[in-house]
Amino acid sequence: MSVLTRLGTRMKTALAGAAALALTGCIDIKATFFIDQAGMLGIEGDVKLQPELDDVMQAVEAMFALDPEGRKFAGEGLCKFLEKTAATDPGGQRLEIKTRGFKAGNRPACSLSMKFGPAQEILENIARELANLKEKVGLELAYEGTRRYRLTLDFGALHDADLRRMREGIIELLNNVRIPGVPTAPIQPAAVDRAMRKYQPMIIAMLKMGARGGEGDRIDLGVRVPRIIATNMRQDGNTARVAMSYAELIALEQNVEIKRQHVYSVVFEF
């Protein structure tokens, strides 16, 4: 059962609200997936939002407080609202969500940690599902021995998977356009190729617009495990990290050949 299906409606609404906020404007994210000494898999991290979202977060919390049930959890910021809501939800209780709202300069920020469950069971499931996929999606998790896994993030494969999905999406969209009385000609692959040549410039344009004013913000992802066997990521003790600013991400999108060279992996034991 996925994490989201275990959660209650209000909990999912709060998470969806937080996600919607995060989509607006640039965000600085530092997230670390961890396996603790008890063998539990979780995620912890900080999210810093745009200063303008401070007002919006207060309004969203006030919106939740319109509901008499929601009002019980309001008053300490949207970040804490999420934790308090989770504490009353059976699914949320299992996740052991802890949050802390704070200010990073003039930016509203939230620290969050949650535990998904026993790492052994979850990693086995993820590794099996990823292995069963017909095509690479850019993320691989391979079993390499007792309680040992190799996690790979392959930017080139991510790129190819994105192109493949978009191509399939276009064909599906256009196949669904039916004009009564007009025979539908089969879609010519060459015509789709021509359109797909314009896809990457669009992605770059969208990234530039989305990141405007926050090009220095970073996406920083890490893995903290009891033991790192090998990694080509930046290693600090038992944590391996890969980080990139939005400006670097845009530069990478502008040069796909260099993007393909970004393959990060970590072999770990727990």
Add this chain to the structure above:
Amino acid sequence: MLSRRVSARLRFIGAILPATLGLSACIDLEAGLAVRQDGATSIEATVRLDPEMQDVFGFAEAVAQIRPEIAVFTRNGLCPALEFAAALNPEMKMNVRAKQGVENERLFCAFDIEADTVDNILRNISPDAPITQIGILKVTQPGARRVRVDVDLGAIPDFTPDLAKELARGALRGLGSATDAPDPAALEKFARLGKTASVSMTKLVLRDRTLKLTISAPKIVETNGVTSGQKVTFSWPWTEVVDMAMQPQKRTGRRYFVVIEY
């Protein structure tokens, strides 16, 4: 049959265009009324988008080119597709002209819709029309072929309490709440914070972009707007537009007028 065929095409174009425009966020909008020498009028609107939107439109147009029957409508760009759409829609009686291009590196969509004559417009804005009764809009004819338009934004009634109630009801439904009548104190707080949030959100999404309303005519006799040749412009940053909309006191004293001759 024709209208069904057209409507299928329009649905596709209609789906692409707003989605594409919606992604742009940073827009300048200039909209206005143009009065010609013969008293005929047209509504003109120009939307200016970020330079990057050229690539976003480029992809959407390339996708539209894949199917020949859709490509016919989008061969001059996504915006001119609306011109075809209007021309082929038997229910749409207006003549729409659309243009798409690049100016100062920014993509623009310009629309020109033929409207009624000045005389017919004046007949429709009678002294007993609600907008006139409230005092928002006053149109008078101080002389032959001369029209004075007065707009008082301060006369717009405060709609925010009703808006807050409506939004609150929608939010409660969305949250699956057992009640649809929020506590008055909670509603007051939601309404107050919602006003501030809407301005902040506008600042974040639309940044420093503006809304311009214009009137052009053979002769601008008098105005408190900015005149350039035969055009008068009233301009506000989007943040000010939202601030004025959400806070009645910000609209107080906002009176604009123009006297034109045609």
